Amino acid sequence: QSALTQPASVSGSPGQSVTVTCTGISSDVSGHNYVSWYQQHPGTTPKLMIYDVRDRPSGVSNRFSGSKSGNTASLTISGLQAEDEADYFCCSYTTRGTVFGGGTKVTVL
Amino acid sequence: EVQLVQSGVEVKKPGESLTISCKGSAYTFTSYSITWVRQMPGKGLEWMGTVNPRDSSINYSPSFQGHVTISVDKSISTAYLQWSSLKAADTAMYYCARQNTALILWGQGTLLTVSS
Numbered sequence: 001q002s003a004l005t006q007p008a009s010v011s012g013s014p015g016q017s018v019t020v021t022c023t024g025i026s027s028d029v030s031g032h033n034y035v036s037w038y039q040q041h042p043g044t045t046p047k048l049m050i051y052d053v054r055d056r057p058s059g060v061s062n063r064f065s066g067s068k069s070g071n072t073a074s075l076t077i078s079g080l081q082a083e084d085e086a087d088y089f090c091c092s093y094t095t096r097g098t099v100f101g102g103g104t105k106v107t108v109l
Numbered sequence: 110e111v112q113l114v115q116s117g118v119e120v121k122k123p124g125e126s127l128t129i130s131c132k133g134s135a136y137t138f139t140s141y142s143i144t145w146v147r148q149m150p151g152k153g154l155e156w157m158g159t160v161n162p163r164d165s166s167i168n169y170s171p172s173f174q175g176h177v178t179i180s181v182d183k184s185i186s187t188a189y190l191q192w193s194s195l196k197a198a199d200t201a202m203y204y205c206a207r208q209n210t211a212l213i214l215w216g217q218g219t220l221l222t223v224s225s
Contacts, residue, residue: 003153036211038154045204045218046146046154051211089154093210097168098144103153 004090004101011107012080020104022073022090034093035073037066040103041086049088050075082108111135113143113205113216120222121195128191129219131205138186139163142208145179145190148218149201159208160188195223 004024012018022035035053038046048057050066053073063078073092077084085108090101116130131143145157158169162183169179178191188205203219206212 034210038212045215046212047215048211048213051209051213057213087153091154091212093208097170098156098159098208098212100146100154100156 004092004099006088006090006101006104008102009105009107011109012077013109014080014082016080017076017078018080018106020075020077020088020090020106022075022092022101024071024073024092024099024101032092032094033068035066035068036091036093037064037075038089038091039084039086040089046089077106080108084108111214113207113214115203115205115216115219118220118222120224123194123196123223123225125195125223126191126193127195127221128189129203129221131188131190131216133186133188133207136207139183143181143188144206144208144212145177145188146204146206146212147173147201148204154204157190157203162186162188195221197223197225199223 004022010018033053037050039049040046053068054066065076067074087103089103114132139162142159142161144159147155156170157173158179160167160179160181162181167179181188200223205216207214
């Protein structure tokens with residue numbers, strides 16, 4: 001199965017909102033509600049930020065939100081902070097397996 | 110503390126074999142599948158395969174089927190990732206993760222370097 005498509009990079013100034021999109025084929029993103037998002041700072045282990053399209057694990061800031069429309073899922077970071085600068089990966093889980101997006105580097109200007 | 114602990118850094122030569130491990134603790138190991146993820150230097154995350162510890166069933170990514178072997182020993186709460194003949198292209202960080210509908214809990218990663 002093909003990787004999900006993410007923009008290579010997005011950027012924003014502190015306090016702004018940025019949105020990272022994740023586009024997949026119909027059997028992945030649109031066919032299920034099992035889309036998740038991971039944050040990875042350089043040299044660290046990925047961290048789950050959003051699961052099941054829009055749910056946040058305990059301890060994740062409510063500045064992070066997820067949504068889905070058709071075959072595109074989105075991660076929005078509101079009130080951008082310097083610590084949000086990282087790589088973000090979307091992921092879709094299906095009964096056939098798991099597929100990741102290529103990753104998006106979020107830069108805080 | 111609920112955690113996945115992976116085996117340590119590996120430096121191997123091409124053609125050598127290797128097994129790395131991922132041990133779960135402080136939770137019922139058979140309640141969740143274990144997924145293996147590859148991250149090559151400077152690159153993204155790649156799903157390798159997922160094993161169900163309850164029945165040892167395995168779902169491989171087509172990209173990795175035949176190149177690696179995933180297994181599990183539920184008696185010691187440990188999953189494994191095995192290579193029979195390593196290549197330089199296997200140089201990467203390998204993560205295990207506990208899977209529900211998302212990868213909720215990650216191991217610390219095992220760094221593998223394959224070089225002659």
